[in-house]
Amino acid sequence: MVLVKNTSMENYKMALDTVECYSKIQNYQFILAYDDDFVCEQKDKFFRRHCVVAHLLPSFDAILFLDADIGVVNPRKRIEEFMDEKIDLMFYDRYYNWEIAMGSYIVRNTVYARDFLRDFANFYFKLPHAFHGTDNGAIHIFLAKHIFSPNDIAVLNCEKMYNNSNNFKDLFVYEACVRTLLGASTDFGKIRIVKKGTGWVRDDWIDSGMWNPEIDFMLHGWKTKSMRTFQGNVLPKQMNKAIWYNPLAGPIDLKKCSPSNSTWEYDPRLIGDRFEILENHRDLWETVAVKEMEAMSKMAALLKWKPGKKKAKA
Template identity: 55%
Template structure:
């Protein structure tokens, strides 16, 4: 980033993300007041570590280096790699060191045995973090408002008005659809 001073922002993407709607632009999601912009995943309380917008600044480079170095601080438990690490790292940056909830969250993280524990830890950290703008430099976009979303939520279909990018595009995830319309099914709960 330092050698690319002509770039104002950098968009980080997991390798399984792609543009589905070229009518949208990433500039729609920029916030000049934020140094780094993350987003909440739609289906749980997870801050997505696999895509973020980052301003090309000294602060952002320091933030990213610290996040990368978190690899050496991961617990011996089921830690979720970068997805688990980003929550602890955000808590370190945005919350006071004596925050009462964070030690409880970290205990869950340090003893996590699977996804249920990991998601509980992430929800715990998100509760502690509260609103979607942290410490003036970090912004977390609310569910359903980001530039990308997981494909499985709509069986790989996308909406021309809403969607820009899709995550989890893997050959094993792609589906073929017939030209027949999906039939309407009527049922009552009571």
């Protein structure tokens, strides 16, 4: 995890404690780094963190990078379950849209991976004067240029859309352009983009805080200020993105975390039925697929639009 100076640790306590405890249980090294301890000149903190990971990587076989609000819910899963010897960088496909997420990825200590992270961190200096969506937006065109020829007409068209982006709607249209180039493939040389439902982390709100030990490992969105007290019963359906419920029955005692003590106490009301959770995911993905197609239908308009010119209403 990479934090900026003066980050409120209390706001991420639950997530941080679960990840640290998990690391002790599985004999992984837990690293909490501050970006001002490294020579990284990117002014955008989101790009700066990838520069930090590139600095840290030579000291380890591999790194699982995590946003500070990602917590472990199932400490019995291992990171190696999601790794492949042939793959150096593993990203995941967001559940609720078609975006490649940059809040977590698995990276091996190879020259290829280190160069990729450094180059991507420095892509900050090439960002367009547009609504660029920081690292989450930039990774799409960066990958397109990395995987295909930078001068490929299809890639250049996606880049033009990126340069014309003026808001989130535009950004999602541009991202749909890149995902169209990538197609249904998951592997691109030494890079893998894990399909929905097969990665190591998902957003907590998608199932109203419910989870299942057979399918879940980590959950995203655990900020102390947005945690709410769970009352009554819930179904695995989408809820307010701004809140979450604590799946644990009590606080994490880091002194008790060890390979011989991997049993956590859970709130049984939030352990959902596997079939019902997967059915909810399937329904969500069908909705996302339709929205992605709608975004694709707007690509030509975004491609033709010129900054300073008033857009026609969609």
